[in-house]
Amino acid sequence: MPQALLPLFPLGVVLFPRTQLPLHIFEERYKEMMRDVLEAQSEFGVVLAGEKGIVNMGCSAAVEKVTRRYPDGRMDLLAGGRRRFEILELDDEKPYLRGRVEFFDDDDFAPLPPDTQRRALEGYNDLIQLEKPEGLSNPELSDPQLSFQLAQVVPDVDFRQVLLSTRSELERMKRLADFLPGYTSRQKQTQHMRELAPRNGHGKWPPSI
Secondary structure, eight states: OOOOOEEEEEESSOOOTTOEEEEEEOSHHHHHHHHHHHHHTOOEEEEEEETTEEEEEEEEEEEEEEEEEOTTSOEEEEEEEEEEEEEEEEEOSSSSOEEEEEEEOOOBOOOOOHHHHHHHHHHHHHHHHHHOOTTOOOOOTTOTTHHHHHGGGOOOHHHHHHHHHOOBHHHHHHHHHHHHHHHHHHHHHHHHHHHHGGGTTTTSOOOOO
């Protein structure tokens, strides 16, 4: 039996398994897509869209809750990441894009050195202290793919896409442990410059004109 085509939702974000994504559905083609998804109680695929089109790896999602419906068919919903996939073939017979996909998971289960996890967690904690993201739940340390929870706080979509396609938890945690300190340091510097800018860079407010 051929595999059903997966509806694809190109976005400027990268979704991870077991993480949540709030969505506001307003385009007609995606209203239709969500009606089909809800009726079939099926998954849809979230794929990163860029200037050159969509990437070939994404994460499937399921609608966990429709939080609001509008008279014109728009809706607010909360989606939850499920399974990673690779797009093998695209189909445009419907108003929205669909794809024949192959789902995948990790294929490298090398043990995670405690020091690597410690450095990744330290980088994560430093970043959330700086950014203070709203609605972020504490990571479940028992999750065998803890890296996806930690990476939620990283807005860099290119880095997130690399993590999504990496099939080793050890490799993902290594990348996070190496990436987060430098990224947090750059964010601190940017925040510092924003604080200085109104004061003319000298810790004093500029004179009135």
